[in-house]
Amino acid sequence: MKTGTFSELELQQKEFSKPIVIHIYTDWCAVCKIESYRLNKDEDLVKIMNENFYLINFEAEKTRDKINFQGQEFEYLANGSSGIHELALALSKNKEQPVYPLWIFLDKNQNLVYYQEGLLTPDKMKERLLEISAL
Numbered sequence: 209m210k211t212g213t214f215s216e217l218e219l220q221q222k223e224f225s226k227p228i229v230i231h232i233y234t235d236w237c238a239v240c241k242i243e244s245y246r247l248n249k250d251e252d253l254v255k256i257m258n259e260n261f262y263l264i265n266f267e268a269e270k271t272r273d274k275i276n277f278q279g280q281e282f283e284y285l286a287n288g289s290s291g292i293h294e295l296a297l298a299l300s301k302n303k304e305q306p307v308y309p310l311w312i313f314l315d316k317n318q319n320l321v322y323y324q325e326g327l328l329t330p331d332k333m334k335e336r337l338l339e340i341s342a343l
Contacts, residue, residue, distance in 0.1 A: 209258060211264060211265045212264055214276070215273075215275070217262065218276075221262070225317075226260060226262045227262070228263075228264065228313075229311065229314075229337075230264045230266055230299065230313075230314070231244075231264065231265045231309060231311055233265065233310075234270075235269070237309060239308070239327055243328060247330055247333060250334075253330050256337050260337070268293055268296035268308070269292050272293075282294040282295035299312050301323065307326060309325075309326065310324070310325055313336060315340065321340055324336075
């Protein structure tokens with residue numbers, strides 16, 4: 209699936225406004241790796257995502273850049289040799305420790321329309337994308 213970044217998002221949305229899917233994960237999350245593999249193998253899902261949505265893959269514990277999103281600036285919060293990005297905490301309902309993988313689905317006006325903690329199957333993902341496309 210084609211992915212973009214938060215810094216490209218504003219420009220992309222000005223050119224052609226699309227719903228946004230934010231995938232929050234970590235490198236150490238085994239479920240995240242299995243899920244990504246399965247989702248990327250589903251050709252119909254990849255086509256739906258690439259044509260109709262803007263996808264951002266966001267590594268919550270390694271991304272250290274400042275990110276501007278929805279008029280706010282978010283930074284990496286270091287904690288010894290590790291840390292977490294403020295944006296991952298802001299998007300998560302669990303403010304102490306997000307559950308990975310975490311999926312945030314926003315409509316083209318950047319309003320939250322679906323929130324999913326944990327594994328998302330290709331069929332469930334397609335179902336959600338088709339529902340959001342109909343909005």
